Amino acid sequence: MHPDLRYLSVLIVAAAMWSGAAHSTDLRAAILANPCAGCHGMDGVSPGTIPSINQLSADAIVAALKAFKSGERPGTVMDRIAKGYTDEEIQRIADYFQSLKK
Protein backbone atom coordinates (compact mmCIF):
# COMPACT_ATOMS: atom_id res chain seq x y z
CA MET A 1 0.00 0.00 0.00
CA HIS A 2 1.16 3.53 -0.68
CA PRO A 3 2.63 5.02 2.51
CA ASP A 4 0.13 7.90 2.46
CA LEU A 5 -2.81 5.51 2.23
CA ARG A 6 -1.37 3.39 4.98
CA TYR A 7 -1.07 6.44 7.19
CA LEU A 8 -4.59 7.50 6.36
CA SER A 9 -5.93 4.02 7.13
CA VAL A 10 -4.28 4.10 10.54
CA LEU A 11 -5.81 7.49 11.14
CA ILE A 12 -9.29 6.41 10.12
CA VAL A 13 -9.37 3.15 12.01
CA ALA A 14 -8.01 4.61 15.21
CA ALA A 15 -10.54 7.39 15.00
CA ALA A 16 -13.34 4.92 14.24
CA MET A 17 -12.41 2.80 17.20
CA TRP A 18 -12.17 5.81 19.56
CA SER A 19 -9.07 4.06 20.73
CA GLY A 20 -6.95 6.87 22.09
CA ALA A 21 -3.27 6.08 21.60
CA ALA A 22 -3.90 2.35 21.27
CA HIS A 23 -2.56 0.75 18.12
CA SER A 24 -1.01 -2.49 17.08
CA THR A 25 2.53 -1.66 15.96
CA ASP A 26 4.98 -4.19 17.38
CA LEU A 27 7.14 -1.67 19.24
CA ARG A 28 10.00 -4.08 19.91
CA ALA A 29 10.25 -4.91 16.21
CA ALA A 30 9.94 -1.20 15.35
CA ILE A 31 12.75 -0.31 17.76
CA LEU A 32 15.01 -2.94 16.18
CA ALA A 33 14.17 -1.95 12.60
CA ASN A 34 13.83 1.84 12.82
CA PRO A 35 17.57 2.60 12.92
CA CYS A 36 17.87 0.98 9.45
CA ALA A 37 15.90 3.93 8.07
CA GLY A 38 18.67 6.39 8.99
CA CYS A 39 20.63 5.08 5.98
CA HIS A 40 18.13 3.01 3.97
CA GLY A 41 15.31 5.58 4.14
CA MET A 42 12.05 5.66 6.04
CA ASP A 43 10.35 2.24 5.92
CA GLY A 44 13.31 1.07 3.85
CA VAL A 45 12.60 3.36 0.88
CA SER A 46 15.88 5.13 0.11
CA PRO A 47 15.80 8.56 -1.55
CA GLY A 48 19.54 8.43 -2.36
CA THR A 49 22.52 6.25 -3.21
CA ILE A 50 22.10 3.69 -0.43
CA PRO A 51 20.02 0.70 -1.58
CA SER A 52 16.34 0.52 -0.64
CA ILE A 53 15.38 -2.56 1.35
CA ASN A 54 11.58 -2.27 1.25
CA GLN A 55 11.22 -4.55 -1.79
CA LEU A 56 13.29 -7.38 -0.37
CA SER A 57 11.48 -10.43 0.98
CA ALA A 58 11.94 -11.34 4.63
CA ASP A 59 14.06 -14.31 3.54
CA ALA A 60 16.29 -12.09 1.43
CA ILE A 61 16.83 -9.67 4.33
CA VAL A 62 17.66 -12.54 6.69
CA ALA A 63 20.07 -14.06 4.17
CA ALA A 64 21.79 -10.72 3.52
CA LEU A 65 22.18 -9.80 7.19
CA LYS A 66 23.47 -13.26 8.11
CA ALA A 67 25.96 -13.17 5.24
CA PHE A 68 27.19 -9.73 6.36
CA LYS A 69 27.36 -10.99 9.94
CA SER A 70 29.45 -14.05 9.08
CA GLY A 71 31.74 -12.04 6.81
CA GLU A 72 30.74 -14.17 3.83
CA ARG A 73 29.39 -11.06 2.09
CA PRO A 74 31.73 -8.08 2.04
CA GLY A 75 30.27 -4.69 2.91
CA THR A 76 31.43 -1.16 3.57
CA VAL A 77 29.61 -0.78 6.88
CA MET A 78 26.87 -3.45 6.96
CA ASP A 79 29.39 -6.14 7.88
CA ARG A 80 30.21 -4.13 11.03
CA ILE A 81 26.55 -3.42 11.86
CA ALA A 82 25.10 -6.91 11.26
CA LYS A 83 27.45 -8.36 13.88
CA GLY A 84 25.49 -6.43 16.51
CA TYR A 85 22.34 -8.54 16.16
CA THR A 86 21.29 -12.07 17.15
CA ASP A 87 19.73 -14.35 14.53
CA GLU A 88 16.38 -13.97 16.27
CA GLU A 89 16.64 -10.18 16.05
CA ILE A 90 17.59 -10.40 12.38
CA GLN A 91 14.42 -12.41 11.76
CA ARG A 92 12.31 -9.82 13.58
CA ILE A 93 13.84 -6.99 11.58
CA ALA A 94 13.11 -8.89 8.35
CA ASP A 95 9.53 -9.64 9.45
CA TYR A 96 9.01 -5.99 10.30
CA PHE A 97 9.95 -4.84 6.80
CA GLN A 98 7.80 -7.64 5.38
CA SER A 99 4.83 -6.39 7.42
CA LEU A 100 5.14 -2.92 5.88
CA LYS A 101 4.36 -4.36 2.45
CA LYS A 102 0.86 -5.56 3.27
Added chain:
Amino acid sequence: MTNFSRREFLKYAGALSALSAFGCASMGGASGPRIVVIGGGFGGATCAKYLRKLAGPTVGITLIEKNSSYVTCPFSNTVIGGLRSIDTITHNYETLAKKYNIEVVFDTVTGIDATSKTVTLQGGKTLAYERAVISPGIDFKWGAIEGYDEAASETLPHAWKAGTQTVLLRKQLEAMADGGVVLIAAPPDPFRCPPGPYERASLIANYLKQSKPKSKIVILDAKDKFSKQPLFQDAWDNLYPGMIEWVPGSQGGKVTRADVKEMTLYVDNSAHKGDVINVIPAQKAGALAHSAGLANESGWCPVDPRTFESKVHKNIHVIGDACLGGKMPKSGYAAHSQAKVCAAQIAAMLIGQPPVDPSWINTCYSLIAPDYGITVAAVYRATADGIVDVQGAGGVSPREAPKSVRQAEAIYAEGWYKSVTADAFS
Protein backbone atom coordinates in the same frame (compact mmCIF):
# COMPACT_ATOMS: atom_id res chain seq x y z
CA MET B 1 -1.49 -1.14 12.29
CA THR B 2 0.72 -1.29 9.27
CA ASN B 3 -0.43 -4.73 8.08
CA PHE B 4 -3.57 -3.41 6.59
CA SER B 5 -5.15 -4.56 3.36
CA ARG B 6 -6.77 -2.35 0.80
CA ARG B 7 -10.11 -4.04 1.43
CA GLU B 8 -9.95 -3.24 5.12
CA PHE B 9 -8.98 0.26 4.18
CA LEU B 10 -12.13 0.57 2.04
CA LYS B 11 -14.24 -0.97 4.79
CA TYR B 12 -13.21 1.81 7.10
CA ALA B 13 -13.25 4.52 4.47
CA GLY B 14 -16.76 5.39 5.59
CA ALA B 15 -15.25 6.59 8.82
CA LEU B 16 -13.61 9.38 6.89
CA SER B 17 -16.60 11.68 7.24
CA ALA B 18 -16.83 10.90 10.94
CA LEU B 19 -13.19 11.74 11.24
CA SER B 20 -13.64 15.35 10.29
CA ALA B 21 -16.45 15.56 12.84
CA PHE B 22 -13.98 14.56 15.57
CA GLY B 23 -11.63 17.19 14.31
CA CYS B 24 -8.73 14.77 14.72
CA ALA B 25 -7.16 15.62 11.42
CA SER B 26 -7.10 19.36 11.99
CA MET B 27 -3.94 20.98 13.25
CA GLY B 28 -3.61 20.61 16.99
CA GLY B 29 -7.08 19.15 17.30
CA ALA B 30 -5.96 15.80 18.67
CA SER B 31 -8.23 14.27 21.28
CA GLY B 32 -5.54 12.29 23.11
CA PRO B 33 -2.68 13.28 25.42
CA ARG B 34 -0.25 15.97 24.29
CA ILE B 35 3.49 15.47 23.88
CA VAL B 36 5.54 18.66 23.63
CA VAL B 37 8.87 18.30 21.81
CA ILE B 38 11.34 21.16 22.21
CA GLY B 39 14.11 21.64 19.66
CA GLY B 40 13.78 20.95 15.95
CA GLY B 41 17.12 19.31 15.15
CA PHE B 42 17.79 15.65 14.37
CA GLY B 43 16.57 14.65 17.85
CA GLY B 44 13.41 16.75 18.13
CA ALA B 45 12.20 16.60 14.53
CA THR B 46 12.67 12.83 14.36
CA CYS B 47 11.00 12.27 17.73
CA ALA B 48 7.94 14.32 16.74
CA LYS B 49 7.59 12.43 13.47
CA TYR B 50 8.09 8.97 14.97
CA LEU B 51 5.67 9.75 17.79
CA ARG B 52 3.06 10.18 15.09
CA LYS B 53 4.12 6.92 13.42
CA LEU B 54 4.27 4.92 16.66
CA ALA B 55 1.79 6.50 19.07
CA GLY B 56 -1.10 6.86 16.65
CA PRO B 57 -3.19 9.68 15.23
CA THR B 58 -4.98 10.92 18.34
CA VAL B 59 -1.89 11.93 20.30
CA GLY B 60 -1.32 15.68 20.18
CA ILE B 61 2.23 16.50 19.14
CA THR B 62 3.67 19.98 19.39
CA LEU B 63 7.17 20.78 18.14
CA ILE B 64 8.67 24.03 19.42
CA GLU B 65 11.65 25.46 17.56
CA LYS B 66 13.23 28.92 17.52
CA ASN B 67 13.94 29.08 13.79
CA SER B 68 11.67 28.42 10.84
CA SER B 69 14.41 26.50 9.04
CA TYR B 70 17.19 24.19 10.16
CA VAL B 71 20.72 24.03 8.80
CA THR B 72 22.33 20.67 9.53
CA CYS B 73 25.75 20.36 11.10
CA PRO B 74 26.27 17.12 9.15
CA PHE B 75 27.57 18.09 5.72
CA SER B 76 28.23 21.70 6.82
CA ASN B 77 31.92 20.93 6.30
CA THR B 78 31.14 20.40 2.61
CA VAL B 79 29.84 23.99 2.51
CA ILE B 80 32.99 25.24 4.26
CA GLY B 81 35.06 23.27 1.74
CA GLY B 82 33.13 24.79 -1.20
CA LEU B 83 31.53 21.53 -2.35
CA ARG B 84 27.92 22.48 -1.58
CA SER B 85 25.82 25.58 -1.04
CA ILE B 86 24.17 26.26 2.29
CA ASP B 87 20.66 25.90 0.85
CA THR B 88 21.35 22.21 0.11
CA ILE B 89 21.74 21.55 3.84
CA THR B 90 18.77 23.69 4.92
CA HIS B 91 15.51 22.00 5.86
CA ASN B 92 12.07 23.16 6.98
CA TYR B 93 9.17 21.80 9.00
CA GLU B 94 6.37 21.94 6.42
CA THR B 95 6.12 18.18 5.86
CA LEU B 96 6.13 17.47 9.59
CA ALA B 97 3.25 19.91 10.02
CA LYS B 98 1.19 18.89 6.98
CA LYS B 99 1.82 15.20 6.48
CA TYR B 100 2.31 14.21 10.11
CA ASN B 101 -0.14 16.62 11.71
CA ILE B 102 2.43 18.05 14.07
CA GLU B 103 1.71 21.46 15.53
CA VAL B 104 4.93 23.34 14.78
CA VAL B 105 5.40 26.47 16.89
CA PHE B 106 8.24 28.87 16.12
CA ASP B 107 8.98 30.37 19.50
CA THR B 108 11.50 30.29 22.34
CA VAL B 109 10.83 28.32 25.52
CA THR B 110 11.24 30.53 28.57
CA GLY B 111 10.47 27.91 31.19
CA ILE B 112 9.49 24.31 31.88
CA ASP B 113 7.51 23.59 35.05
CA ALA B 114 7.94 19.90 35.80
CA THR B 115 5.35 20.02 38.60
CA SER B 116 2.48 21.57 36.68
CA LYS B 117 3.78 19.89 33.46
CA THR B 118 3.69 23.09 31.46
CA VAL B 119 5.98 24.87 29.04
CA THR B 120 5.92 28.65 28.73
CA LEU B 121 6.88 30.46 25.55
CA GLN B 122 8.35 33.90 24.94
CA GLY B 123 5.30 34.68 22.80
CA GLY B 124 3.16 34.39 25.94
CA LYS B 125 1.59 30.95 25.45
CA THR B 126 1.61 28.22 28.09
CA LEU B 127 1.36 24.62 26.87
CA ALA B 128 0.38 21.65 29.03
CA TYR B 129 2.04 18.31 28.35
CA GLU B 130 1.61 14.68 29.30
CA ARG B 131 5.28 14.16 28.51
CA ALA B 132 7.90 16.57 27.20
CA VAL B 133 10.90 15.68 25.06
CA ILE B 134 13.73 18.16 24.96
CA SER B 135 16.49 18.07 22.41
CA PRO B 136 18.33 21.35 22.94
CA GLY B 137 21.67 20.39 21.41
CA ILE B 138 24.80 22.09 22.67
CA ASP B 139 25.93 25.43 23.94
CA PHE B 140 29.46 26.74 24.19
CA LYS B 141 31.51 27.34 27.30
CA TRP B 142 32.30 30.92 26.35
CA GLY B 143 35.39 32.12 28.17
CA ALA B 144 36.93 28.64 28.52
CA ILE B 145 39.43 30.08 26.07
CA GLU B 146 40.26 33.55 27.45
CA GLY B 147 39.07 36.26 25.06
CA TYR B 148 36.81 33.95 23.08
CA ASP B 149 33.16 34.90 23.51
CA GLU B 150 30.15 35.21 21.24
CA ALA B 151 31.37 38.60 19.93
CA ALA B 152 34.76 37.08 19.11
CA SER B 153 33.03 34.36 17.07
CA GLU B 154 31.98 37.06 14.56
CA THR B 155 35.67 37.32 13.61
CA LEU B 156 36.94 33.89 14.58
CA PRO B 157 33.94 31.71 13.68
CA HIS B 158 33.19 28.50 15.53
CA ALA B 159 30.89 27.23 12.74
CA TRP B 160 29.87 24.47 15.17
CA LYS B 161 26.21 25.41 14.94
CA ALA B 162 25.49 25.50 11.24
CA GLY B 163 24.08 28.54 9.46
CA THR B 164 25.52 32.06 9.27
CA GLN B 165 28.67 30.88 11.05
CA THR B 166 29.22 28.22 8.37
CA VAL B 167 28.90 30.81 5.60
CA LEU B 168 31.19 33.23 7.45
CA LEU B 169 33.99 30.67 7.68
CA ARG B 170 33.56 29.80 3.99
CA LYS B 171 33.78 33.48 2.99
CA GLN B 172 36.93 33.97 5.05
CA LEU B 173 38.56 31.00 3.31
CA GLU B 174 37.58 32.39 -0.08
CA ALA B 175 39.06 35.79 0.83
CA MET B 176 42.32 34.36 2.15
CA ALA B 177 45.44 34.82 0.01
CA ASP B 178 47.45 31.86 -1.21
CA GLY B 179 50.09 30.98 1.38
CA GLY B 180 47.78 31.79 4.28
CA VAL B 181 47.54 29.85 7.52
CA VAL B 182 44.24 28.40 8.71
CA LEU B 183 44.12 27.66 12.43
CA ILE B 184 41.56 25.24 13.84
CA ALA B 185 41.26 25.03 17.63
CA ALA B 186 39.74 21.61 18.35
CA PRO B 187 37.80 21.18 21.61
CA PRO B 188 38.22 18.84 24.58
CA ASP B 189 35.90 15.82 24.96
CA PRO B 190 32.97 15.48 25.09
CA PHE B 191 31.78 17.52 22.16
CA ARG B 192 29.37 17.40 19.22
CA CYS B 193 30.56 15.33 16.26
CA PRO B 194 33.89 13.81 17.38
CA PRO B 195 35.31 13.39 13.82
CA GLY B 196 33.99 16.82 12.75
CA PRO B 197 37.07 19.02 13.27
CA TYR B 198 39.24 16.58 11.31
CA GLU B 199 36.74 16.23 8.47
CA ARG B 200 36.69 20.02 8.38
CA ALA B 201 40.49 20.22 8.13
CA SER B 202 40.34 17.64 5.32
CA LEU B 203 37.75 19.46 3.23
CA ILE B 204 39.45 22.83 3.75
CA ALA B 205 42.68 21.17 2.58
CA ASN B 206 40.84 19.82 -0.46
CA TYR B 207 39.81 23.39 -1.33
CA LEU B 208 43.22 24.92 -0.62
CA LYS B 209 45.07 22.25 -2.59
CA GLN B 210 43.12 23.27 -5.67
CA SER B 211 42.85 27.02 -5.17
CA LYS B 212 45.61 28.13 -2.76
CA PRO B 213 48.20 25.35 -2.71
CA LYS B 214 50.85 27.25 -0.73
CA SER B 215 48.50 27.52 2.26
CA LYS B 216 48.63 25.49 5.46
CA ILE B 217 46.27 24.23 8.14
CA VAL B 218 47.30 23.88 11.77
CA ILE B 219 45.00 22.03 14.16
CA LEU B 220 45.66 23.06 17.74
CA ASP B 221 43.97 20.29 19.71
CA ALA B 222 42.97 20.19 23.37
CA LYS B 223 43.22 16.38 23.14
CA ASP B 224 45.97 13.84 22.52
CA LYS B 225 43.91 11.61 20.26
CA PHE B 226 40.82 11.88 18.09
CA SER B 227 38.14 9.88 16.28
CA LYS B 228 39.26 7.75 13.31
CA GLN B 229 42.74 9.22 13.81
CA PRO B 230 44.84 6.68 11.84
CA LEU B 231 42.39 6.82 8.91
CA PHE B 232 42.50 10.62 8.82
CA GLN B 233 46.27 10.83 9.18
CA ASP B 234 46.91 8.18 6.49
CA ALA B 235 44.65 10.08 4.12
CA TRP B 236 46.25 13.45 4.93
CA ASP B 237 49.69 12.01 4.10
CA ASN B 238 48.36 10.67 0.80
CA LEU B 239 46.08 13.45 -0.37
CA TYR B 240 47.45 16.59 1.30
CA PRO B 241 51.12 15.94 2.09
CA GLY B 242 52.66 18.65 4.29
CA MET B 243 49.46 20.66 4.33
CA ILE B 244 47.82 19.69 7.64
CA GLU B 245 49.72 19.87 10.91
CA TRP B 246 48.05 18.38 13.99
CA VAL B 247 49.36 19.52 17.38
CA PRO B 248 48.17 17.33 20.29
CA GLY B 249 47.24 18.90 23.62
CA SER B 250 50.27 17.62 25.54
CA GLN B 251 52.63 18.95 22.86
CA GLY B 252 51.48 22.55 22.73
CA GLY B 253 48.01 22.19 21.23
CA LYS B 254 45.86 23.37 24.10
CA VAL B 255 44.66 26.90 23.28
CA THR B 256 44.29 29.07 26.38
CA ARG B 257 43.74 32.55 24.92
CA ALA B 258 42.47 34.17 21.74
CA ASP B 259 43.37 37.66 20.57
CA VAL B 260 40.85 38.76 17.97
CA LYS B 261 42.63 41.99 16.95
CA GLU B 262 45.98 40.27 16.53
CA MET B 263 44.37 37.21 14.88
CA THR B 264 46.38 35.07 17.26
CA LEU B 265 45.76 32.01 19.39
CA TYR B 266 47.96 31.43 22.41
CA VAL B 267 49.00 28.11 23.87
CA ASP B 268 50.28 29.37 27.22
CA ASN B 269 52.87 31.88 26.01
CA SER B 270 53.51 30.64 22.51
CA ALA B 271 51.63 32.54 19.83
CA HIS B 272 50.08 31.12 16.64
CA LYS B 273 49.07 33.71 14.09
CA GLY B 274 46.37 32.77 11.60
CA ASP B 275 44.84 34.33 8.49
CA VAL B 276 41.62 32.41 9.11
CA ILE B 277 40.91 31.13 12.61
CA ASN B 278 38.21 28.60 13.47
CA VAL B 279 37.76 28.18 17.21
CA ILE B 280 35.58 25.24 18.24
CA PRO B 281 34.97 25.90 21.93
CA ALA B 282 34.39 23.44 24.78
CA GLN B 283 30.73 22.47 25.06
CA LYS B 284 27.85 21.73 27.41
CA ALA B 285 24.16 20.87 27.03
CA GLY B 286 21.99 23.54 25.40
CA ALA B 287 20.84 26.46 27.60
CA LEU B 288 17.34 25.08 28.19
CA ALA B 289 18.76 21.94 29.80
CA HIS B 290 20.44 24.16 32.39
CA SER B 291 17.59 26.61 33.00
CA ALA B 292 15.17 23.70 33.45
CA GLY B 293 17.54 22.11 35.97
CA LEU B 294 18.00 18.97 33.86
CA ALA B 295 21.82 19.06 33.68
CA ASN B 296 24.15 17.86 36.41
CA GLU B 297 27.65 19.06 37.37
CA SER B 298 29.06 17.49 34.18
CA GLY B 299 27.15 20.07 32.14
CA TRP B 300 25.04 17.33 30.50
CA CYS B 301 21.72 15.66 31.39
CA PRO B 302 21.52 12.31 33.20
CA VAL B 303 18.76 10.11 31.76
CA ASP B 304 17.34 6.61 32.03
CA PRO B 305 19.25 4.69 29.35
CA ARG B 306 16.11 2.88 28.16
CA THR B 307 13.62 5.72 27.90
CA PHE B 308 15.74 8.92 28.05
CA GLU B 309 13.48 10.12 30.86
CA SER B 310 15.38 12.65 32.94
CA LYS B 311 16.81 11.39 36.21
CA VAL B 312 15.98 14.82 37.65
CA HIS B 313 12.43 15.51 36.46
CA LYS B 314 9.79 12.89 35.72
CA ASN B 315 7.85 13.02 32.43
CA ILE B 316 10.63 15.00 30.72
CA HIS B 317 12.86 13.12 28.29
CA VAL B 318 16.21 14.50 27.11
CA ILE B 319 17.67 13.23 23.84
CA GLY B 320 20.53 14.06 21.51
CA ASP B 321 23.76 15.92 22.24
CA ALA B 322 22.44 17.29 25.56
CA CYS B 323 21.95 13.91 27.26
CA LEU B 324 24.48 11.61 28.87
CA GLY B 325 23.94 8.83 26.34
CA GLY B 326 26.55 6.41 27.66
CA LYS B 327 28.90 5.25 24.92
CA MET B 328 26.90 6.89 22.14
CA PRO B 329 28.68 9.86 20.56
CA LYS B 330 27.12 13.29 20.25
CA SER B 331 26.16 12.99 16.60
CA GLY B 332 23.15 13.77 14.45
CA TYR B 333 22.69 10.10 13.71
CA ALA B 334 22.88 9.19 17.42
CA ALA B 335 20.27 11.85 18.21
CA HIS B 336 18.12 10.54 15.36
CA SER B 337 18.43 6.97 16.65
CA GLN B 338 17.73 8.03 20.25
CA ALA B 339 14.67 10.00 19.09
CA LYS B 340 13.09 6.89 17.56
CA VAL B 341 13.67 4.85 20.72
CA CYS B 342 12.30 7.68 22.86
CA ALA B 343 9.20 7.93 20.63
CA ALA B 344 8.60 4.17 20.86
CA GLN B 345 8.97 4.18 24.66
CA ILE B 346 6.56 7.10 25.01
CA ALA B 347 4.12 5.25 22.72
CA ALA B 348 4.37 2.24 25.05
CA MET B 349 3.98 4.32 28.20
CA LEU B 350 0.92 6.15 26.82
CA ILE B 351 -0.95 2.84 26.58
CA GLY B 352 0.26 1.70 29.98
CA GLN B 353 2.89 -0.74 28.71
CA PRO B 354 6.38 -1.06 30.17
CA PRO B 355 9.30 0.26 28.11
CA VAL B 356 10.57 -1.99 25.34
CA ASP B 357 14.11 -3.43 25.30
CA PRO B 358 15.89 -0.84 23.13
CA SER B 359 18.74 -0.89 20.63
CA TRP B 360 20.43 1.83 18.62
CA ILE B 361 22.78 2.29 15.68
CA ASN B 362 25.21 5.09 15.02
CA THR B 363 27.06 5.48 11.73
CA CYS B 364 29.22 8.56 11.20
CA TYR B 365 30.51 9.20 7.71
CA SER B 366 33.40 11.60 7.23
CA LEU B 367 34.53 12.93 3.86
CA ILE B 368 38.26 13.45 3.49
CA ALA B 369 37.82 14.40 -0.17
CA PRO B 370 34.74 14.34 -2.42
CA ASP B 371 35.63 10.79 -3.47
CA TYR B 372 37.16 9.60 -0.22
CA GLY B 373 34.87 8.58 2.65
CA ILE B 374 35.43 6.77 5.96
CA THR B 375 33.05 5.63 8.69
CA VAL B 376 32.74 4.65 12.29
CA ALA B 377 29.72 2.57 13.27
CA ALA B 378 28.33 0.81 16.33
CA VAL B 379 25.26 -1.00 17.60
CA TYR B 380 24.21 -0.10 21.14
CA ARG B 381 22.20 -1.74 23.93
CA ALA B 382 20.97 -0.58 27.33
CA THR B 383 22.62 -2.37 30.25
CA ALA B 384 22.97 -1.84 33.98
CA ASP B 385 26.04 0.23 33.07
CA GLY B 386 24.02 2.49 30.77
CA ILE B 387 24.15 2.48 26.98
CA VAL B 388 27.08 0.40 25.71
CA ASP B 389 28.22 -0.69 22.27
CA VAL B 390 27.85 -4.36 21.35
CA GLN B 391 31.26 -6.02 21.52
CA GLY B 392 32.45 -7.64 18.31
CA ALA B 393 30.30 -5.32 16.19
CA GLY B 394 30.96 -1.84 14.84
CA GLY B 395 34.34 -0.14 14.48
CA VAL B 396 35.97 1.98 11.83
CA SER B 397 36.62 1.47 8.10
CA PRO B 398 39.60 -0.79 7.43
CA ARG B 399 42.97 0.97 7.47
CA GLU B 400 44.11 -0.88 4.38
CA ALA B 401 41.50 -0.58 1.67
CA PRO B 402 41.49 -0.02 -2.09
CA LYS B 403 40.41 3.32 -3.52
CA SER B 404 37.12 1.77 -4.57
CA VAL B 405 36.12 1.26 -0.92
CA ARG B 406 36.88 4.90 -0.05
CA GLN B 407 34.92 5.96 -3.14
CA ALA B 408 31.98 3.75 -2.19
CA GLU B 409 31.92 5.23 1.31
CA ALA B 410 31.95 8.74 -0.17
CA ILE B 411 28.98 7.84 -2.39
CA TYR B 412 27.18 6.30 0.58
CA ALA B 413 27.94 9.39 2.67
CA GLU B 414 25.84 11.41 0.22
CA GLY B 415 23.15 8.73 0.37
CA TRP B 416 23.24 8.72 4.15
CA TYR B 417 22.72 12.49 4.20
CA LYS B 418 19.71 12.25 1.90
CA SER B 419 18.16 9.38 3.86
CA VAL B 420 18.72 10.71 7.36
CA THR B 421 17.48 14.22 6.58
CA ALA B 422 14.42 12.83 4.79
CA ASP B 423 13.78 10.47 7.71
CA ALA B 424 13.95 13.42 10.11
CA PHE B 425 12.32 16.25 8.18
CA SER B 426 10.09 14.83 5.44
